[in-house]
Amino acid sequence: MISLSRTSFLNNAGVSELYSPVSSRQRRYAASLKVVASTSRAGDRNGTVVMESVVKETREALAAVEVEQESAVGGGVQDVYGEDTATEDQYVTPWSVSVASGYTLLRDPHHNKGLAFNDKERDAHYLRGLLPPAVASQELQTYAFSTHQVKKMMHNLRQYQLPLHKYMAMMDLQERNQKLFYKVLIDHVEELLPVVYTPTVGEACQKYGSIYMRPQGLYISLKEKGKILEVLRNWPERNIQVIVVTDGERILGLGDLGCQGMGIPVGKLALYTALGGVQPSACLPITIDVGTNNETLLNDEFYIGLRQKRATGQEYAELMHEFMSAIKQLYGEKILIQFEDFANHNAFDLLAKYGTTHLVFNDDIQGTASVVLAGLIASQKLVGGTLSDHKFLFLGAGEAGTGIAELIALEIAKQTNTPVEEARKKIWLVDSKGLIVSSRKESLQHFKKPWAHEHEPVKTLVDAINNIKPTVLIGTSGVGRQFTKEVVEAMATINEKPIIFALSNPTSQSECTAAEAYTWSQGRAIFASGSPFPPVEYEGKVFVPGQANNAYIFPGLGLGLLMSGTIRVHDEMLLAASEALASQVTPEDFKKGLLYPPFTNIRKISAHIAAKVAAKAYELGLATRLPQPKDLVKYAESCMYSPSYRSYR
Ligand SMILES: NC(=O)C1=CN([C@@H]2O[C@H](COP(=O)(O)OP(=O)(O)OC[C@H]3O[C@@H](n4cnc5c(N)ncnc54)[C@H](OP(=O)(O)O)[C@@H]3O)[C@@H](O)[C@H]2O)C=CC1
Ligand SMILES: CC(=O)C(=O)O
Ligand SMILES: [Mg+2]
Numbered sequence: 001m002i003s004l005s006r007t008s009f010l011n012n013a014g015v016s017e018l019y020s021p022v023s024s025r026q027r028r029y030a031a032s033l034k035v036v037a038s039t040s041r042a043g044d045r046n047g048t049v050v051m052e053s054v055v056k057e058t059r060e061a062l063a064a065v066e067v068e069q070e071s072a073v074g075g076g077v078q079d080v081y082g083e084d085t086a087t088e089d090q091y092v093t094p095w096s097v098s099v100a101s102g103y104t105l106l107r108d109p110h111h112n113k114g115l116a117f118n119d120k121e122r123d124a125h126y127l128r129g130l131l132p133p134a135v136a137s138q139e140l141q142t143y144a145f146s147t148h149q150v151k152k153m154m155h156n157l158r159q160y161q162l163p164l165h166k167y168m169a170m171m172d173l174q175e176r177n178q179k180l181f182y183k184v185l186i187d188h189v190e191e192l193l194p195v196v197y198t199p200t201v202g203e204a205c206q207k208y209g210s211i212y213m214r215p216q217g218l219y220i221s222l223k224e225k226g227k228i229l230e231v232l233r234n235w236p237e238r239n240i241q242v243i244v245v246t247d248g249e250r251i252l253g254l255g256d257l258g259c260q261g262m263g264i265p266v267g268k269l270a271l272y273t274a275l276g277g278v279q280p281s282a283c284l285p286i287t288i289d290v291g292t293n294n295e296t297l298l299n300d301e302f303y304i305g306l307r308q309k310r311a312t313g314q315e316y317a318e319l320m321h322e323f324m325s326a327i328k329q330l331y332g333e334k335i336l337i338q339f340e341d342f343a344n345h346n347a348f349d350l351l352a353k354y355g356t357t358h359l360v361f362n363d364d365i366q367g368t369a370s371v372v373l374a375g376l377i378a379s380q381k382l383v384g385g386t387l388s389d390h391k392f393l394f395l396g397a398g399e400a401g402t403g404i405a406e407l408i409a410l411e412i413a414k415q416t417n418t419p420v421e422e423a424r425k426k427i428w429l430v431d432s433k434g435l436i437v438s439s440r441k442e443s444l445q446h447f448k449k450p451w452a453h454e455h456e457p458v459k460t461l462v463d464a465i466n467n468i469k470p471t472v473l474i475g476t477s478g479v480g481r482q483f484t485k486e487v488v489e490a491m492a493t494i495n496e497k498p499i500i501f502a503l504s505n506p507t508s509q510s511e512c513t514a515a516e517a518y519t520w521s522q523g524r525a526i527f528a529s530g531s532p533f534p535p536v537e538y539e540g541k542v543f544v545p546g547q548a549n550n551a552y553i554f555p556g557l558g559l560g561l562l563m564s565g566t567i568r569v570h571d572e573m574l575l576a577a578s579e580a581l582a583s584q585v586t587p588e589d590f591k592k593g594l595l596y597p598p599f600t601n602i603r604k605i606s607a608h609i610a611a612k613v614a615a616k617a618y619e620l621g622l623a624t625r626l627p628q629p630k631d632l633v634k635y636a637e638s639c640m641y642s643p644s645y646r647s648y649r
Helices: 024-031 052-071 088-092 102-106 119-124 149-159 163-176 178-187 189-196 200-206 228-233 258-274 313-331 344-354 363-383 399-416 420-424 438-443 461-468 485-494 514-520 554-563 571-582 587-591 599-619 632-639
Strands: 002-005 096-099 218-221 242-246 283-289 336-339 359-362 392-395 427-431 472-475 499-502 526-529 536-538 541-543
Touching: 149 163, 149 178, 149 189, 163 178, 163 189, 163 200, 178 189, 178 258, 189 200, 189 258, 189 599, 200 258, 218 228, 218 258, 228 313, 242 258, 258 283, 258 554, 283 313, 313 344, 336 344, 336 363, 336 554, 344 359, 344 363, 344 399, 359 363, 359 554, 363 399, 363 499, 363 526, 363 554, 363 571, 363 587, 392 399, 392 461, 399 420, 399 427, 399 571, 427 461, 461 485, 485 514, 514 526, 514 536, 554 571, 554 599, 554 632, 571 599, 599 632
Parallel strands: 218 283, 242 283, 242 336, 336 359, 392 427, 392 472, 472 499, 499 526
Antiparallel strands: 002 096, 536 541
16 A cells, blocks of 8 residues: 655654645655655564655556545645645655555554455555455445445345344444445445444443444543643644534534443444535544533443533633634545534534634534425425425424524525515424413523514424414424324325424434324325334335434535535525425426425535535635636536545556
């Protein structure tokens, strides 16, 4: 495995990542590259070797690297050393060619190919004897008796009865062979999304302390206060473009899982790469540990986080501020930060505070809103009319509920050319205390106030349905089984085709199952859920429920922001993402009752979303990558990470 490093080969003690010169000056230097030849072969079998015989290959590798870097999202990929401020003199430092070999190469998940190293690579890289004789291919080959790694992995995964064991096997693969992990995930996305993502990732977070084997992501706890910048510098990659960060306080609908929430940023970023094509080395999962109020975890001997109650108020704000400042200082203006699974008392404030200074978005508030709006736009093909013809009722008035409500209102206002305040009147929310009405206004959290309409108090959901008579019912309560038979029947009595979304995750928290929605509505419900449900047969007809999950949006949205060098997220971009996703639903999908296209096409879908988001960013003057590429879909596709192996010869 050839990799390039600007450091002197004499100091080059380990395996370096595939770094390349990226500025034009660096490229000029690289073009006149003189590879330093080493006569010493010490350490051949353990790691780095520098040798003249690879000069030609190095030149080829450089060319390949340049192509790869050119197409990497963000265009202007940062120099590995951070700012591109090196002087000409510094480039006089000889480049070394480091060749990770032997045992080290097999233990390096970024470059390991396992049995797919062919005989020539095994000879060239001191792998003889370290692998059994069989040579595998990553993908299915036409010739007989070839082991096929993806097929074998799927075969093994399917032997596990428990989803958590499949999850652990996938995490293990990610640690061993990153390209194979992504290849398997991309090729079997429908089957494996429930494994690496909801619902299984929820169970994984609950048991993270017990199943923890190797650290994933970066942990920043109260102990690191005052030195967060230093901690960030410990992360081995420099070219970070997207961070997913949680403080673990509201993990799916499972509540406060403290430091064990790390499974969520890890899972979300795996989807950034698999579904959105962002380079894995550009992704950084982070968990902020300020303690947990989860007594079970605090008393669990295997808990991996700080054993204290959550820090709040100024202590919390100061840590977050140091974190946000350090991120910008280290990675610059265009680093994308996705807030994930914060409790709502922090989520809205963080978004408001940093939305004007950083490239941030909150996936639970904004990503969810975008995916639900897409489903509602698509549903008009099944029910007829326009969004403004509907009345919406939510169970749950937190991040997801009020986030979705606001984006629907913005879309209606846009479509009907009316003020957003007017559009909001079509939308009602129920929280744990009942319908949100004006008489409660004083005691409401700020994000609920816009939804406090004139109405007498209503306590139960069924009563709210009977009073408001909604055409759309959306569950964002985080509490399972709230859409009872009575609730679904009430919706089906009022509407010929009731639209019912049970968005809470994981499956155990879903407001109802797909089978319940179809059965209790006599097959008339148009249904989607946050976690996947299998198709349902009802009276001889098969209903395929859609998955209304922000996983449809954030990978494409993120790709669009990065590839255009956008510096701020704007609501118009969320609307553009919704419209792009809705436009990808085909007549065949509609025939099955689907409001979302299948995940099997997700990379194509993400490219479309990315293109629309980027186009909007250019239109709003928020994109800095100039000139604007002519064909944004093609450009998005060209930016996408490929999980196929590269030849190391
Ligand atoms: N499908 C998807 O893509 C997504 C799904 N979600 C899911 O949505 C759920 C909620 O997340 P989020 O909005 O961030 O959580 P929040 O904690 O911000 O909001 C939860 C809301 O539900 C209300 N609530 C809780 N219990 C009840 C009840 N028994 N009856 C009525 N209302 C109730 C709360 O009321 P009160 O305000 O009075 O406490 C609150 O308004 C989670 O399960 C999450 O997994 C979230 C994001 C994306
Ligand atoms: C999907 C998601 O982001 C959530 O349930 O929190
Ligand atoms: Mg979330």
